[in-house]
Amino acid sequence: MLGNRLRLSVFGESHGEGIGLVAENLPSGIEIDTCAIVAEMARRAPGKSPLSTPRREADEPRFISGVYKGHTTGTPLCAIIENTNTRSADYERTESFARPGHADFTGFKRYSGFNDLRGGGHFSGRLTAPIVLIGAILRPFLSAKGIEIGAHIVRIGKAEDRRLESGEITPELLSRLRAQELPVLTCGIDEKMRAEVGSAKKDGDSVGGIIETAATGLPAGLGDPMFDGVESLVSRAFFAVPAVKGVAFGAGFQAAEMRGSECNDALYTENGRVCSKTNNNGGILGGITVGTPLTVSAAIKPTPSIAIKQKTVTIDGNExxxxxxxxxxxxxxxxxxxxxxxSALIFALADIIMSSYE
Ligand SMILES: Cc1cc2nc3c(=O)[nH]c(=O)nc-3n(C[C@H](O)[C@H](O)[C@H](O)COP(=O)(O)O)c2cc1C
Structure with missing residues (x-):
């Protein structure tokens, strides 16, 4: 279960009947724009480019509860996304061995071997579709408060782009990035990233990377110190996403190499708003938003399922x-x-806002 005031649970398995979510304490009256939701889900869906798996899924949610006359009711919302394109035979051939880097062995131990292993079961990347769905539902809630979210790819394999500067993070830039298949800041880096993926694919291997996500329009003063700090709650949502192995705010680990005079973001006030040119602290101080753009990066590991032969053990760990x-x-x-x-950032921020004001 994710969230303090907003509560999200996700259910289903990759090769079962379907997957979905239950969300509690959603604000009532959010308009459900089906076209916008389907477009958002299509950004995550596989099978659109050589960069992703050819498994194609329509990913159209069916609302079972919590939506009436095109708006959220505020009572528990349940949505189901059917699995229509399963090919379990691929997995039956390998499922007696644990995939290194995947959750086959840990899932087996956690559920004493009763879990559905097909396609990774509940640990499949497919279970991120409901996360995108809740983000698509909540995006207009944040937009109505002037808060916009976007992201760009900082790295794939060895191809590296620059990071966002505080001053350039505008709703227009974030919306432009959302429209790109490979959202990058520097022209031409996307081709280098494609080449990294292509070369790994040719070798039967995989590559990882870094994504920087940003929020603009946040008021100053959101969040609580320590346990319910914005960094704590956003990290929790980010680490819920499979394959995320590192989360860092602003300059993150690079802050360790800086001097205080470099790392401190000099503040100034303009038109009644506190601003900073740099963003080494990611727009959060003491767990509380400064009111400058929030930036958070996530390290995504290379896809664990690769065609190259690897040493491993049987699912039960015995051979x-x-x-x-x-x-x-x-x-x-x-x-x-x-x-x-x-979407993970949208959910965490919506939860923080609802916990603060409602
Ligand atoms: C959008 C998305 C798609 C994914 N697709 C795959 C995939 O095709 N094959 C695979 O082995 N892992 C895939 N994963 C990653 C695994 O689900 C993940 O590595 C696994 O559950 C182990 O969890 P961990 O890496 O967080 O420890 C995907 C993850 C995401 C977020």
Whole structure:
């Protein structure tokens, strides 16, 4: 379960009947714009480009409860997304061996072998579709408060782009990034990123990367110190996304190499708003928003399911063996994780706002 005031749970397995979500304490009266929701879900859906798995899913949600006359009612919202394109045979061939880097062995231990292993079961990247759905539902709630969210890819493999500067983070830039298949700041880097994915794919391998997500229009003073700080709550939502192995705000780990005079973001006031030219602290101080743009980066590991032969153990951990993973897998998760992380940030911020004011 994710969230303090807003409560989100996600259910389903990759190759079962379907997946979905239950969201409690949503604000009532949010308009459900089906076209916008389907467009947002399509940003995450596989099968659109050579960068992702050829598994195609329509990813159209069916609302079971919590929506009436095109608006959220505020009572628990349940939505189901059917699984229409499953090919379990690919997994049956390999499922007696645990995929290194995936949750086959840990899932088996956690559920004493009763869990549905097909396609990663509940640990599949497919379970991020409901996260995108809740983000698409809540995006207009934040927009109405002047808060916009977007993201760009900082790195795929060895191809690296620059990071966002505080002053350039505008709703227009974030909306432009959302329209790009590979959202990057520097022209031409996307081609280098494609080449990194292509070369890994050719080798039967995979690559990871870094995504920087940003929020603009946040008021100063949101969040609480320590346990319910904005960094704590956003990190929790980010680490819920499979394959995220690191989360950092502003300059993150690079702050460790700086001097105080470099790392401190000099503040100035303009038109009644506190601003800063740099954003080394990611727009958060003491767990509380400064009112400058929030930036948070996530390290995404390379897709664990790769065709290259690897040493491993049987699912129960009792015998050694080898595995060559078959099935349809992304050679790089990063492009599809962009809308997922945007949605994780939307959910965390909406929860913080609702916990603060409502
Ligand atoms: C959008 C998305 C798509 C993913 N697709 C795949 C995939 O095709 N194959 C795979 O092995 N892992 C995929 N993953 C990653 C696994 O689900 C994840 O690595 C696994 O559950 C283990 O969790 P952990 O990496 O967080 O420890 C995907 C993750 C995301 C966010």
């Amino acid at each position: 050694n063996g080898e595995i060559e993973v078959r099935g349809r897998h992304d050679p790089c998760i990063v492009p599809r994780a962009v809308p997922v992380l945007e």
